[in-house]
Amino acid sequence: MTDSLLFSIIMPAYNEEDVIEDTIRDLCQHLNETAFHYELIVVDDASKDRTAEILKELVWEFPNLRAVHNPGPNGYGFAIRKGIEVYKGDALVVVTSDGADSPADVAAYFKCIAEGADCAFGARFGPGSTVTGYPPVKRVVNRMANTLIGWMVRAPYRDFTNGFKCYRRAVVDDMQPLVAGQFNITIEMSLKAVLGGWNYAVVPNDWRQRDGGESSFSILKLIRPYGATLLFCLLRNYLMSVRR
Numbered sequence: 001m002t003d004s005l006l007f008s009i010i011m012p013a014y015n016e017e018d019v020i021e022d023t024i025r026d027l028c029q030h031l032n033e034t035a036f037h038y039e040l041i042v043v044d045d046a047s048k049d050r051t052a053e054i055l056k057e058l059v060w061e062f063p064n065l066r067a068v069h070n071p072g073p074n075g076y077g078f079a080i081r082k083g084i085e086v087y088k089g090d091a092l093v094v095v096t097s098d099g100a101d102s103p104a105d106v107a108a109y110f111k112c113i114a115e116g117a118d119c120a121f122g123a124r125f126g127p128g129s130t131v132t133g134y135p136p137v138k139r140v141v142n143r144m145a146n147t148l149i150g151w152m153v154r155a156p157y158r159d160f161t162n163g164f165k166c167y168r169r170a171v172v173d174d175m176q177p178l179v180a181g182q183f184n185i186t187i188e189m190s191l192k193a194v195l196g197g198w199n200y201a202v203v204p205n206d207w208r209q210r211d212g213g214e215s216s217f218s219i220l221k222l223i224r225p226y227g228a229t230l231l232f233c234l235l236r237n238y239l240m241s242v243r244r
Helices: 020-031 051-061 076-086 103-114 136-153 169-174 185-195 219-243
Strands: 006-013 037-044 065-069 091-094 119-123 130-132 165-168 200-204 206-208
Touching: 006 020, 006 076, 006 103, 020 037, 020 051, 020 103, 037 051, 037 076, 051 065, 065 076, 076 091, 076 185, 091 103, 091 169, 103 119, 103 165, 103 200, 136 185, 136 219, 165 169, 165 185, 169 185, 185 219
Parallel strands: 006 037, 006 091, 037 065, 119 200, 130 206
Antiparallel strands: 091 165, 119 165
């Protein structure tokens, strides 16, 4: 089954010169030791540092790597949507460029899809996961928000805000059009998949704090976009059910 599937990895990158090379090397070296066929699409989200230059050098070393420039509009969600415009795989997984997501978990996602799952969702806070350096206050807010989202959509899953997920092409097609442009795309994609009735396997995730650079994630700035996206997805699902 693995021989017949092509997996696409979409990695948004903005000003990641301190970590992008190590992240790509670790991921590619790990996946090259597996039987999975993959392409790695790194979307440079108009970085102002040496990220683009580093990518130009790495594409010569890693034939599975494709560097894509996103001229704008910019933002985490827009970068993912740019990658979706060009990916070629039968399924795609979104990973961060800061090395926080484990390459072993990427392979675990691929295995779930190859075995028949429509999606593979990561779970960072539970049995089998190892989380290192996650800010305590952010963790409390994260757990409260994800519990609320799970309750509202009547799903047992509790890590909707975790963008590290894998989807079959049919699921990605079903969630179009994507409208979120920032980190709220994480819940837009996962909510549309769950509300759309697609099945998902849950994989315990290892997560570690970034080794360098600065994160552009801000909880306070995302409260309103996350809330708006949640309501949008619920309304979309309701309207689709009425039409049926």
